[in-house]
Amino acid sequence: MRQTPPPCMIKALGKIVKLKKARPLSIHDFHLPLCDILLDLVEQDIDGPFALRFSQLAHSLSHDFINLATLAGQLLWYEGVTPDMSRSPDLLAISGAAESYLIFLRTACDVIAGAFAMFCIEPRKQGQVPGKSFHDLIRWAKDNPTRIFEAFRFLPEHWDWFMELRGIRDKLIHLGYDLNIYTDRISFLLILMPTGESELQLLHGGYKQEDYHPDQPPRFKQYPLLPLLKRFTENVLGLAAQLAKAIGEQRKHKYSQTHVLNGVYIPALHHILSYKMPVEQHPVSPKQEHILRIKAWYLVRAGDYLKALNFGYPSNFWWHFVIRISELFGETPPSHMSDPQYPDYRDSEILIEWRLIFAKEGKRFGLLLRDATCVKKDGQPTLRDQIDAFKRQFEIESAALVLNSHVNPENQLAELVADSDPIRAAESAFGLLTSPIGKSSDSVQNQKEE
Numbered sequence: 001m002r003q004t005p006p007p008c009m010i011k012a013l014g015k016i017v018k019l020k021k022a023r024p025l026s027i028h029d030f031h032l033p034l035c036d037i038l039l040d041l042v043e044q045d046i047d048g049p050f051a052l053r054f055s056q057l058a059h060s061l062s063h064d065f066i067n068l069a070t071l072a073g074q075l076l077w078y079e080g081v082t083p084d085m086s087r088s089p090d091l092l093a094i095s096g097a098a099e100s101y102l103i104f105l106r107t108a109c110d111v112i113a114g115a116f117a118m119f120c121i122e123p124r125k126q127g128q129v130p131g132k133s134f135h136d137l138i139r140w141a142k143d144n145p146t147r148i149f150e151a152f153r154f155l156p157e158h159w160d161w162f163m164e165l166r167g168i169r170d171k172l173i174h175l176g177y178d179l180n181i182y183t184d185r186i187s188f189l190l191i192l193m194p195t196g197e198s199e200l201q202l203l204h205g206g207y208k209q210e211d212y213h214p215d216q217p218p219r220f221k222q223y224p225l226l227p228l229l230k231r232f233t234e235n236v237l238g239l240a241a242q243l244a245k246a247i248g249e250q251r252k253h254k255y256s257q258t259h260v261l262n263g264v265y266i267p268a269l270h271h272i273l274s275y276k277m278p279v280e281q282h283p284v285s286p287k288q289e290h291i292l293r294i295k296a297w298y299l300v301r302a303g304d305y306l307k308a309l310n311f312g313y314p315s316n317f318w319w320h321f322v323i324r325i326s327e328l329f330g331e332t333p334p335s336h337m338s339d340p341q342y343p344d345y346r347d348s349e350i351l352i353e354w355r356l357i358f359a360k361e362g363k364r365f366g367l368l369l370r371d372a373t374c375v376k377k378d379g380q381p382t383l384r385d386q387i388d389a390f391k392r393q394f395e396i397e398s399a400a401l402v403l404n405s406h407v408n409p410e411n412q413l414a415e416l417v418a419d420s421d422p423i424r425a426a427e428s429a430f431g432l433l434t435s436p437i438g439k440s441s442d443s444v445q446n447q448k449e450e
């Protein structure tokens with residue numbers, strides 16, 4: 001079960017915010033050490049000669065990463081829904097979002113270059129350091145290693161991945177390449193195509209055999225999209241963290257961890273950094289295809305990435321629970337599903353109630369899903385009444401109340417399933433719901449073995 005985050009987890013749509021003191025962060029927070037230490041230095045000397053520049057750099061870098069989080073949310077949602085329906089018109093939006101993501105990564109590198117130039121050399125010599133272009137800076141650093149303070153001589157280590165990122169960006173912006181998206185209804189592939197070159201060659205009569213050189217890179221370069229974006233994001237974050245560490249050593253200051261990125265799309269930044277390809281081998285098994293379609297159904301039902309977060313997407317207890325119990329109920333998705341209900345002020349992630357109804361063999365089965373912290377021991381009679389009212393309202397054969405942690409109420413409800421493991425909870429709930437029509441826990445075990 002995900003740990004309950006601190007109060008007031010969403011302070012802004014998207015910006016860098018100041019905390020009163022360091023605290024555990026929620027999924028809507030992201031700590032960038034470089035922004036944190038730059039703003040610490042501003043607060044130490046708000047009238048200092050570099051206060052404005054430090055503030056500008058910190059907010060510029062945070063702006064880039066908030067944009068990256070927003071784009072990541074769109075791309076992750078798009079990929080998740082591809083098994084469920086034809087998304088061909090969306091491929092243009094996906095291509096635009098992916099191209100923008102790469103450009104913001106490249107822009108973030110230039111912001112980091114500006115910060116590097118402020119600290120890597122004596123203040124009176126800062127004008128000698130290229131501080132506007134990361135490409136110019138890294139070439140200068142390779143050619144002038146002894147002119148840089150020793151703690152900052154790590155920059156050439158980042159040459160390879162940066163030149164790869166720069167090469168892709170330059171092809172898109174300057175050389176007439178197209179970023180085409182291909183989907184196999186499981187994941188996205190990015191295909192770089194030299195459209196400008198191809199169109200010109202077509203006017204010359206098309207490519208001939210002699211135009212192909214086996215010792216040269218292919219004209220059409222293909223990448224798995226989200227793994228590529230994840231890798232470059234990790235590279236840029238690693239560079240920024242390395243610079244923050246060097247600044248901390250130079251200034252003898254440990255960043256305060258009180259300046260964090262906060263916003264509605266920040267969970268997507270965590271999500272893309274933990275992203276794994278959904279399927280490693282093709283073709284997928286019928287069972288895996290079924291699970292992919294279930295996930296896609298819930299994402300389409302949510303409508304976008306932000307609302308999918310309310311379903312627990314991508315890793316919350318309730319997301320794993322509804323996917324597993326939907327798998328057990330078979331091909332048909334829920335016949336009724338309410339919107340998940342949370343506290344009015346959204347000062348926590350506690351699920352108050354979520355209702356689902358499944359139909360199977362001509363009967364209807366209902367689920368009331370709640371975070372265990374919403375249930376008190378003295379609330380059992382009320383819960384009993386709510387379950388009965390739920391069954392009457394929807395003409396349900398049987399219903400279950402599911403809690404996401406182990407509890408032991410004084411008056412145990414027969415319809416209660418309480419478990420901190422979402423898969424086990426789903427299987428227990430399925431057995432409880434279907435046992436009146438001759439099913440047993442053995443049926444769940446048989447489906448697991450299949």
